[in-house]
Amino acid sequence: VRVHPTDPMSLLGRALRAAEPTIAMPDRRARFLSLPEAVTEFVADGAELLLGGFAYSDPIGFCHELIRQGRRGLRVIKAAGGLAVDQLVAAGCIAELVTCHVWNSVGPRPPHAFRRALERPSGPPLRLEELSYGAFLMGLVAAAAGLPFMPSTPARGTGHWTHRDIWPDKFAEVVSPFDGRRVTVVAPIAPRLGILYVQRVDEFGNGQVDGPTADFRYAVAACEQVVLLAEQLVPTQVIRRTPELTVAPAAMVNAVVVAPWSAHPTDSYGYYRRDLDFHVWYEEMTRTAQGAERYLDDFVRATASSVEFVEKLDDNRIDRLRLRSERWW
Amino acid sequence: VVSERRALERMLALAARLVPSSGAIFAGFNWPILAVRVARLLHAAGVTVVYENGIVEDQLTKVLPTAPTDLAAADNSPALTGSLDALFLWLRSGRIDMTFIDAPIVDQMGNINSTALGSYGSPKVRLAGSGGGSELTATGRSVVLMCSGTTARSYPRRVDYITSPGYLAAAGDRARFGYPAGRGPVLVVTPLGLLGFDSESLVPRAVFADVTVSQLSGTFRWLDAVDYAVATIPEPSQAELDAVTSVLTEARARRYRLGT
Numbered sequence: 261v262r263v264h265p266t267d268p269m270s271l272l273g274r275a276l277r278a279a280e281p282t283i284a285m286p287d288r289r290a291r292f293l294s295l296p297e298a299v300t301e302f303v304a305d306g307a308e309l310l311l312g313g314f315a316y317s318d319p320i321g322f323c324h325e326l327i328r329q330g331r332r333g334l335r336v337i338k339a340a341g342g343l344a345v346d347q348l349v350a351a352g353c354i355a356e357l358v359t360c361h362v363w364n365s366v367g368p369r370p371p372h373a374f375r376r377a378l379e380r381p382s383g384p385p386l387r388l389e390e391l392s393y394g395a396f397l398m399g400l401v402a403a404a405a406g407l408p409f410m411p412s413t414p415a416r417g418t419g420h421w422t423h424r425d426i427w428p429d430k431f432a433e434v435v436s437p438f439d440g441r442r443v444t445v446v447a448p449i450a451p452r453l454g455i456l457y458v459q460r461v462d463e464f465g466n467g468q469v470d471g472p473t474a475d476f477r478y479a480v481a482a483c484e485q486v487v488l489l490a491e492q493l494v495p496t497q498v499i500r501r502t503p504e505l506t507v508a509p510a511a512m513v514n515a516v517v518v519a520p521w522s523a524h525p526t527d528s529y530g531y532y533r534r535d536l537d538f539h540v541w542y543e544e545m546t547r548t549a550q551g552a553e554r555y556l557d558d559f560v561r562a563t564a565s566s567v568e569f570v571e572k573l574d575d576n577r578i579d580r581l582r583l584r585s586e587r588w589w
Numbered sequence: 590v591v592s593e594r595r596a597l598e599r600m601l602a603l604a605a606r607l608v609p610s611s612g613a614i615f616a617g618f619n620w621p622i623l624a625v626r627v628a629r630l631l632h633a634a635g636v637t638v639v640y641e642n643g644i645v646e647d648q649l650t651k652v653l654p655t656a657p658t659d660l661a662a663a664d665n666s667p668a669l670t671g672s673l674d675a676l677f678l679w680l681r682s683g684r685i686d687m688t689f690i691d692a693p694i695v696d697q698m699g700n701i702n703s704t705a706l707g708s709y710g711s712p713k714v715r716l717a718g719s720g721g722g723s724e725l726t727a728t729g730r731s732v733v734l735m736c737s738g739t740t741a742r743s744y745p746r747r748v749d750y751i752t753s754p755g756y757l758a759a760a761g762d763r764a765r766f767g768y769p770a771g772r773g774p775v776l777v778v779t780p781l782g783l784l785g786f787d788s789e790s791l792v793p794r795a796v797f798a799d800v801t802v803s804q805l806s807g808t809f810r811w812l813d814a815v816d817y818a819v820a821t822i823p824e825p826s827q828a829e830l831d832a833v834t835s836v837l838t839e840a841r842a843r844r845y846r847l848g849t
Contacts, residue, residue: 314642314672315658340658340720361703361718365656367846368619368717378705378715390704392723393641394676401673413681413724416766417757419750420723423709433767442767471663472643473671527660534659536844 290465291515295565298487298517299325302453306333306355310449310483312456313526314474315340315365316534319457319489320347321522321566327351328561335426337451339396339475343525343542346371347560350552352383356426358449360393366539372546382549389426390419391446397475399430399449404481409434409445416444454483457523458508459531461490462499465516467508471529477507485514491531493518521566521578532581538573591799596739596780597847598833599797601627602825604689604735604778605832611635612686613679617725618656620735621689623836623845624778626653630832639679641721643670653839676721681728681769688729690722692736692777694748697790697811699755699774701726701734702748709750719752726753726774734777737848739808746811756789781808782822795820 264274293301303309303326311319323344326334333355338345341362348354350373362374377386391399398410415421415431421444424430429447436443456479458467467488469476480486488508499506525535525542546552563569570577591599601624608614608628616625616638625638629649637647640657645668654662663669679685693716694702703722707713726732736743755774756763763773777784781804782796792812793805798821806812825833840847 315656316642316660341718359718361720363717365618365658366844368656369846371717375715378712381711390718392719393672393721394681394724394728397672397676413727414754414763414766414768415723415727417751417762418723418754419704419709419752420719423750442765444767471660472640472669474642475672477671478673527658529660529663533661534655536655540844 288510289463290461290510290513293515293517295321295325295517295519296329298322298515299329299331302485302487302515303331303334305331306335307331307453308335308337308451309453309455310337310451310479311344312454312476312479313340313344313523315342316471316527316529317457317469317476317523318342318344318526319455319522320344320524320526321519322455322489322517323348324560324563324566324569326353327556337449339393341371341374343371343539346373346546347556349373349377349386350546351556351560354386355384356387356389358389358391358426360391360396364539364543366534366536367543369539369543372543373552376549387425389424389430391430392420395420395431395444395446396449397478399446400475400478400482402446403448403450404478407448409447411443412446414444416442449482451483452485454479454486455489456480456486456508457489457491457528459491459528460494460499461488461492461516461518462494462496464496465508465510465513466496466499466506467513467516468499468502468505469507470505473507480508480512486512487515487517488513489522490516490518491520491522491528519566521570524566524570524581530583532583535577535581591780597737598830598837599825600735600737600778600780601833601836602829603783603822604733605631605633605829607687607733607776607778608633608636608689609686613637613639613684615639615675615680615685615688615725615729616657617690617722619691620737621691622654622657623840624689624735626836626839627829627832630835631829639675639685641672641675641724643672643675645670653836653843655843655845672721676724680724683730685730687731687733688725689733689735690725690753692734692753694738694743694745695734695736695777696744696748696755697746697809698757699734699777699786699789699791700748700751700757701753701755702750703752704750706749722753726755727768728772730772732772732774734774736777736779739780741808741810744809756786760789781805784809793819795822797822797824
């Protein structure tokens, strides 16, 4: 299929000829990859990536594949760190972490690998950059909209303002040209790659999210490249029935991985509920470094997909957590 | 001295009394979620809660959410939006009447530390971090802090790390640094009673009948002499205790740890 150039001379040239009737629809189908292919192609050692989700819709399946392929030195950007980050830290994948918080939200319980890495570091240091979730969100908005910065929540006097490591320029202060007041501004957060979980995707790569959208729309638009992790592939007619739910229009999507149960143990709105038992069990399993290693070996590295992982936990877990039948629409 | 269990029950009943019976409030994780649920069983069935991920929850949900991110909170919701809506269009704009936030460690100026004990670079104890907690106290109206601690450990003169800003290092800091006027912490709910701000510094306002002056000065070490007009808080009624017990039972089933 011929792609029309859009430089002024080419446009002028086209203006001087009658448009030819199009013979064939160009192939706009998305690139569908397997999970291992997506990690191999998009994430090298030392890569920067944003992990989407907000302690629900976390792309856990993708994190598991990063662990299986033994990625090292990653810079991970994740608003709600949660078990996604804790597992990556346990496996030694992360060198730098930009986050708003890291915890096990059931309980709440401590994320042991993350705590160990900071309180009793034994390997290479885990470097950290923290900002509040509102500031993180505004940083994504700035990047998504191509703006030089965004006004944000006042941060002077807080630890987020004082402690800077990976991004010393994350915050600055400007004087409002309108009323002379001081305004905390946040720099654009423009990750090289974004991995986002969506409930549904069509053949073109339009990704839909049900339920609250947290920062998902801005995260999609802030990242240079986007890979969707989709619970389910549906006919495009399903997407077009409720197009307002599309947070990742196909034109913003570089590749799609269809990976059922890849948000487990976090919630997938309308598909499965939060796995509370897993959160409790994981906390117990990972209290020691040896326990965490055993968990990674016996469950993450011993399985090849999220479905295998969940089924390995126990036989009827999927039935207990599932909220709807496969074809919910 | 009351048992730890009784202390938690009193704290939840006390916080629940502060929940308005209508209008919109913001609730953070842990104690605030539980206090609002208690209040809904009592006088506040009509209150609307907004969470930072964009969930609007205008009724008692079938199941107690484990956190604001638990989509049990989205069950039968009238509006599921996003974080720009929740944190800026509603909270920052001042459309939310009150904010309730968990405060594991709180200092004399009402600053909350939920990040790290000891030095930030090599912490003795690493805590979760802020999430949207900074937004809640920096920009929320009538912010109520909930701290379950009953000893001086939970109430240092200065926190090691300011995660959610109270009145920062000195009176007037918030105004100087461009924090919106009329926002920020107004009360701290503890198992001992209620503290409020006097020149941006915390003082007891009302305590339970069995709480002694020496207990107060031993817990809140910055208090020279407790000669403030301190009111006495009536013990929780049977109806309040029933509501608290019911919510705590649900909380245990939902794997809450309920630690102090």
